[in-house]
Amino acid sequence: xxxxxxxxxxxxxxxxxxxxxxxxxxxxxxxxxxxxxxxxxxxxxxxxxxxxxxxxxxxxxxxxxxxxxxxxxxxxxxxxxxxxxxxxxxxxxxxxxxxxxxxxxxxxxxxxxxxxxxxxxxxxxxxxxxxxxxxxxxxxxxxxxxxxxxx
Numbered sequence: 001x002x003x004x005x006x007x008x009x010x011x012x013x014x015x016x017x018x019x020x021x022x023x024x025x026x027x028x029x030x031x032x033x034x035x036x037x038x039x040x041x042x043x044x045x046x047x048x049x050x051x052x053x054x055x056x057x058x059x060x061x062x063x064x065x066x067x068x069x070x071x072x073x074x075x076x077x078x079x080x081x082x083x084x085x086x087x088x089x090x091x092x093x094x095x096x097x098x099x100x101x102x103x104x105x106x107x108x109x110x111x112x113x114x115x116x117x118x119x120x121x122x123x124x125x126x127x128x129x130x131x132x133x134x135x136x137x138x139x140x141x142x143x144x145x146x147x148x149x150x151x
Contacts, residue, residue, distance in 0.1 A: 014111065047146070066104055084144055093112065106141050117130065
């Protein structure tokens with residue numbers, strides 16, 4: 001996809017769709033609001049809320065998939081279906097992709113609600129909005145936007 005910025009008019013819709021998932025319990029590989037999701041399931045669910053059908057269905061994956069993966073499948077999928085932001089600015093509605101360690105595939109994602117907070121799902125908790133503290137910020141390896149729904 002072209003490297004363009006999502007129209008600001010769509011950002012509140014993305015944030016509202018993502019916030020509707022707050023409190024959804026963590027469930028590995030799930031993507032059902034109020035029932036369960038993992039970080040990818042949250043992203044997939046917000047995509048369905050905004051666009052309908054998902055662009056692809058992920059293969060089953062283990063909790064240790066990133067450590068075992070060849071390549072960088074989460075980052076590659078983001079590049080295929082989202083709009084890469086090259087300016088490094090986190091905006092409301094931005095999709096953030098995180099890498100825990102160098103030389104290991106990116107393994108986590110969330111959706112920014114503003115430039116200092118994001119929503120995500122993680123093991124042992126429910127979907128929550130948290131601050132993008134320095135520990136999160138230094139692990140960001142990609143900032144993306146949902147595509148413009150009008151294109």
